Amino acid sequence: MRKYLLAATALCALAASANAESVRMSVGSYNLNNLPFPVAASLGYYKDEGLDVTTENFAQGGSKVLQALVAGSTDVAVGFYDHTIQMQSQNKHVVGFVMLARNSGLVLAGTNDTDFDPAKPETIKGKKVGITSPGSSSDFFIRYYLKQHNLSEDDISIIGVGSGAAAVAALQQGKIDLLVNYDPAATIVVERGLGKILIDARSDQGAKDVYGGIYPTSVLYATQEYIDANPEVVQKVTNATVRALHWMKAHSAEEIVEKLPDDFVSGDKQTYIKAVEAAKAIFSEDGKFVPGDLETPLMVLKSFNDAVAKATIDLNTTYTNTFVEATASKPAQ
Template sequence: MLAYVAQQLGYFNDENLAVTLLNKQEIKDLEAGGGRLDAQVNWFQHAVFGVVNGKPQVAVMVLHDAPGITVMVSEASKGEIRSAADFAGRRIAEGASHSAKGIVTSYLASRAGLPSGSYTPVMAAVDGRREAVTQGLQEGTVDVLTFMEPMTTYMKETGLVSTLYDLATRESTVAEFGAVWPAESLLVTPEFLKDHPDIVQRLVNAMRRTLEYVRSRTPERIAELLSSTYLAGKETADAVQAIAKRWPTLSQGDYTVSPGSAQLVIDAIKSAPFDDTLSGQIRAKVKTVDIDASTLYANAFVEEQSPVAS
């Protein structure tokens, strides 16, 4: 979303950048033809996966410094499940095991002393998930669920769940894990970083201005700004709510990746019991290699006090 805001406001143009924003299908088509993205907004975990999947990435700016994830327990099970130590033998709706939700859930279990595979993931399919999980809660076939917005709010409104772990903000995440969890970040390829540091700096400048703009505006204003691009065809009320729910995860001025934060994500990924899908098995290779956390980020571009257009 933030890249579309920057584009709409002309911040890329202000930095003399010619930026083309691609949707998921366009990215697939590009990669199918042997092309690669120079830069992307994606979760920091993709820099970790890049070590083994042939798509190395370096994070140059953290845009969201919290995962925005909530782990909930069913009302029927909350007397028995008081922490991740009680996940053993339980049925947990967490999405794909290689997703951020799956990685966070397995890491919570690992930190609580449980071995990999101690619980059973359920209802990973995206289509119809809301209805399936609600039915599972009603029938007692789901014990724990890990979601982001807007699913978190929807599940809470059913009255069938209580919050077990709140990772919706930087503060609550640091309180739980002892470090910031870098979520969506500006990632660039190592080659692009080496060959075009000036362009990387200008991208960072544009995204810094974008975050400052977004934090000083209302969700309604951002929804209006993106109504003809990123949010085209979506109901305004739903768009405003979705944006508002993501507000607490926006970086507040510290856009760096700390060594502890990078290692946190690496450790969490290594604890995950990846599924048998092709994506899962490729990413599972991370568990077999040693990763130098310092190679996954470059803070110089956000630490540089470059002139920013007003």
């Protein structure tokens, strides 16, 4: 009898797998702003929703994911909200449907002997500044900093170095003088004694100091066409991701890291746990977009992006809370 039960269980599992809905999800990097996505996957929440998720990691940064989405080679992007504004200025309709990180998470770090002093912005002149990739939010960060202080992009060299260990190595090896990046890179730089954080936008106050307001970053977004054609899939993706946000809120950094695959963890485990602890404040608790906060990335992009500055941007069409609100009405799992 046990043999027949095992066989029946296996057949049920195969049937469930066969009936799973496929969705391609791409992530710009495994920086911690995107952490709710791998947490949801590791906890099996997408599978629980009957989804067969194919994941691609573009380590170069979120701009590569955006290109894949627009080209139709991925269905859902784990990327940054400001890209939805950028796309609207190009007459392309990309819509955020789950907020993952409600605040920036970005820092500007330098070597211990750097002579760059944020109180004297002109001291950045001549520096090689590492970002994740051209067109990414880290790129926007440094361009906005220059604009704020009447400096030119020609005053520095902007170099794409990726994120995580690759970004840290670029600073350590002297390929760059300054690094604009996220956790875990930010915490690794400090914990290993490789450098210091000079501008920190991880806290709400830090973001307000840098941008003048809260700067939402990581979201799940898709084209309006995909959302219209696949509302049930988008709802299931939302259900799983919001469930992960609730789980993260209720668990410690150490418990979160324990659920991640080993190849996701950059550097040594204890440093990574510290990085997750430092980043916990940036995560959304419910996945909802806060309309007032969306004004900040629009203002930043307008300051240096001519296409955005000249376009009439309707922020109401860059996001939807419809799917998150439907998730909130479901019984707790």
